Amino acid sequence: MRRGLVNGLVHVLAWSLATGAAVTLSWWGVHTVMTGTAYDPPRALPIAAAGATAREATPPAPATPRPESSPSPSSTPRPTRSPSPAPTRTAATSPSPTTSASPSGQVKSYATDGGRVVLDLAPDYVTLVSATPGTGWAMQVWKTDSWLRVEFTKDTDKVSVICTWHDGAPRVDIGNY
Incomplete structure (x- = not known):
């Protein structure tokens, strides 16, 4: 036993x-x-705060090639980049867009109390580049063929960035809806 x-x-x-x-x-x-x-991590677009001095955007670091174990037509290697400095966050009561050029239109950034929204505004459509909620805020996005809405919520507070382009050039409205 x-x-x-x-x-x-x-x-x-x-x-x-x-x-x-x-x-x-x-x-x-x-x-x-x-x-x-x-x-x-994704890189943020350089945003100039009101009253801040403008500084040159640094170009991304050169791509670092990765070894490929077996070439495949469906997979493409992705380059790595060195991380950029973290953006500073400022609360804006009356947001003013920050603009830069893009191949399809103008890239504009809108800072709100709930977060930041970056849109690519073309003459007849809008593309959401990024939407980053502030600390403690939640975010939801709706998009159709003629409008886009980004809503930031925190407790009972709501801040919306609404862009419409159904009757002409894109128009952005920001407010508490």
Whole structure:
């Protein structure tokens, strides 16, 4: 009886060690692969705050090529970039857009109490570039063929950025709706 108990404990111990070794080896392999393929955080557009001095935008760092294990027509390598400095956040009571040029139109940024919205305004349509809620705020986006709405909510506060282009050039309205 004692010999059967010892044999059972030896089998349980051997199984535990083998399982632990397999989990450790798997974790190490996945960790090694994922460390080499981590994605950089998205870059924010440079925004000038009211009264701040303008500074030149720094060009992105050159792309770092990644080794390709097997070429495939459906997968393309993605370059990595060095992270840009974190943008500063300012509360704006009467937001004024910050503008830069883009191939399809004008890129404008709108700062509100609830967050920041960046839109690419073309003559006959609008594309949402980014919407970043402020600390503690939640965000929701609606888009149709003729209007776009980004709403920031926090408790009972709501701030909306609404852009319409159904009857002409895009028009942006910001307010508490």
